[in-house]
Amino acid sequence: MARLELIDLSKRYGEHAAVAGVTLDVADGEFLVLLGPSGCGKTTTLRMIAGLVEPSDGRTQIGGTDVTYLPPWRRNTGMVFQSYALFPHMTVAENVAFGLEMRKLAKAEIEVRAREALRLVRLEAFAGRLPRQLSGGQQQRVALARALAIRPDVLLLDEPLSNLDAKLREEVRIEIRELQGQLGLTTIMVTHDQEEALTVADRLVVMAEGEIRQIGSQRDLYERPADRFVAGFVGRSTFLDGRVTGPGEFETAGGLQLKCRDGAPGAAALVLRPERLHLGGANMDNRVPGKVEFVSYLGPVLELHVRLSPADRVLVQLPNRGDAAPAVGDEIELTWHRDAGMVFAE
Amino acid sequence: MIARQRTHLTAAGLVGPATLYVGIGILLPLAILFRYSLNQFVPGKFMVDALTVENYVKFFTDIYYYSVLTRTVRIALITTLICLVTGFPLAYVLARTRSRHKNLLIMLVVLPLFVGNAVRAAGWMVAFGNKGVINASLMGIGALSQPLEIMFTEAAVIVGITAVNLPFMVLTLQSVIEGIDRSVEEAAFNLGATPPQMARRILLPLAMPGVLAGTILTFILSMNAYATPVLLGGPRFQMMGPLVYNQFIQQNNWPFGGAIAFILMAATLLLTLAANLMVQQRYRTAET
Incomplete structure (x- = not known):
């Protein structure tokens, strides 16, 4: 000791x-x-x-x-x-x-x-x-x-x-x-x-x-x-490439305008944790329509792969509450807080 | 059922040729030789059918023959010990090295085996003679005034046999040491064992199957050495291998030659067995 x-x-x-x-x-x-x-x-x-x-x-x-x-x-x-x-x-x-x-x-x-x-x-x-x-x-x-x-x-x-x-x-x-x-x-x-x-x-x-x-x-x-590296290694996350366009503003390679934490302007990656993305929540900074491309049923959670733009696809984890889950091909709206979006300069 | 029969047939097919070869090529001649050893030798008539142990009695009652046996055992023990003591560290290094040249190092150990025993012994003769490399060098630098008597001594024979047997010992030990998890040694160090303590308590007991195999192999080779004692020991230096040859070829005494051959075999087997038992009593590794 x-x-x-x-x-x-x-x-x-x-x-x-x-x-x-x-x-x-x-x-x-x-x-x-x-x-x-x-x-x-x-x-x-x-x-x-x-x-x-x-x-x-x-x-x-x-x-x-x-x-x-x-x-x-x-x-x-x-x-x-x-x-x-x-x-x-x-x-x-x-x-x-x-x-x-x-x-x-x-x-x-x-x-x-x-x-x-x-x-x-x-x-x-x-x-x-x-x-x-x-x-x-x-x-x-x-x-x-x-x-x-x-x-x-x-x-x-x-x-x-x-x-x-x-x-x-x-x-x-x-x-x-x-x-x-x-x-x-x-x-x-x-x-x-x-x-x-x-x-x-x-x-x-x-x-x-x-x-x-x-x-x-x-x-x-x-x-x-x-x-x-740490963001990618610890926990699961989606990396979206793009650039920081202003304080708390991010534009993805696919052209989406998103709100996020502050970061230095220029080329960067936006990192989103899958459980911080929601289906149609209220009072959220980001609202993005998307199409479900893949669903896996893991018991306590459901995992969705959602296409937000031709270049951007995100991983979403939803708690399994027993209601009807989204299916492949469904059009849904994803929402999240600006705080959920972490940016790292390239 | 059919499948089982087929596996039986396959097994027979795999074991058969070697078994047949051993049976016809080795066991049968041995049996015949043993029968010969019970015959009588009558000068002028060579071998006479009989059923007698007089050849065996002759060997153990004649101090000359008996001393050949003790000398052979002594030289076999000494060479085996030297092989073990010098071979173990070398085998350890070979087993543990992470060098890219590992295969090359192993080739270097095996290299002497590419040269036949007789050729190698001839090489040692060049080195050991009165005007040989060793004496010439030592006298050249003034370390000696008289040449050392090396050729035709027991020492020369021991050096020669050791050189032949060392690769067998090293290769046997190396393969066994390689099978010992390196982290077991590290665990011993971590628990406070110094390198000698680790070697005695962990490495040696775990390498014991290799020590046994290597020792038995080199001991048998030493007991039966032929070319080296003949060439380096000279005409008056006798070991069991050359003795058997002499009786058969020079004396034409097949019964006595057969008896000596069987005594050599029995001595080798008994000593090997004894060593095996002793080691098994001390270490429990053999039970794995």
Whole structure:
């Protein structure tokens, strides 16, 4: 449990910068999620914190101590690997005890702490099993218990849920979050799954091309994305190309005149979240007729693709209230607030 | 039913040719050879039909023959150990490298196998002789006044056999190490294991099937080495392989040659089995 600071941390492989100057300050006990598409440098960043990758530049501090050039075995980080990386020739109990043995603790204490870690993940009954005799979810929890047993300064989770099926993922996600809160562990999790990120994080960091694009809460990222990339990566949205013609005025490539948030004049993209578009609402800044081209029924919501002009088509999500839904070919009127339209300069 | 019959036929078709070959080409001659080893050798009449163990008794009671067996086992153990100790790090590097030239590196390991044993031993003769490369160089720089006796010594034979067997060990280990998830090693480091601790507790136990396979392979090759001991060991240096050959071809003593061949085979098998059991007791990996 400690504060973690990354100061201008970089990793270059030849000409290619996998991580280009990442600066982060993670508070004691905070749950931070690194979010980004594959190849954005999030896993490399995590591995640099663990000491498995040596940075080309910058510093890493854990609890105020510079650990930049310490080998992994002399840092006190607990990592859960994407593949779990359990020791296949050791039992569950031996796996969990391994880190404690390396710390040269007394036998009796090792036993107590290993059992306690297994109790945290509710696997005491499986202590004598070998990893291959466990299900994926159980293996995942052994990996977590093994990392928790050493009482790490920082818990590092590398896509910990990506090998679980959807239902289990949701359960384990909540379990990890609860354990983390209960133990007050400083935690960094890497994921490309936004939903996963949104449910567990205190703070999110969106990365792309080795750089941090935005740091903030779930709400910040969704409602005030810092740039076009974040707007596209976090949540779903429609991008309409065009230009800002005046304060709060946007003209699409298809010639539609729309009201939006303020933006710098010139070529830009207008970004619309699908659930902010309505059917025939009152007191809206924008009213645009359109034709339904595609409908998908998703249960709680309906998704429509609506053609507004030959060049402009938008995605709309309507709550499923049980009334007659628009069908393909219907002529409808879409309405939305100017605040729903975010503009990003090209 | 028809489908099942067809799979049986396919299986027979796949296993058949090799089985037939092993049966006729190897097991049958071995059986005949074993029968010969129970015959009597009478000078002037060569082989006489009999049912006696005197050839085996002769081997174990004559200190000369017995010492050939112990020497062979000793050299096989030493060369296998050297192959294991030097081959493991090399195999590890080959298995873990992300270099573009990985295939080239593997080719370099295999390259010595392109040269036959006899040709290679001839090469070592050039290096080891009294006026060979090693002695000439050492005396040239004044490190020696007298040439080192390397040729026709046990050391020369050990160097020669090790050179032949090392690629087999490296390739066997490399393929097994490649199958070990790299993140398992990283997990050990993350949990506080230093590289030697990781190697002892994680890497070695997980690589044990490869260590066993490689050790058995090189041990069998060493026990049965022929060209290297003949060429580098010289006429007075005997190992089991050349001994068998001598009895058959030079002494024309087929019964005794057969007995020696079977003793060599039995010794190799027994030692291999013993090593296998010992390792299985220490590590639990074999149960996978």
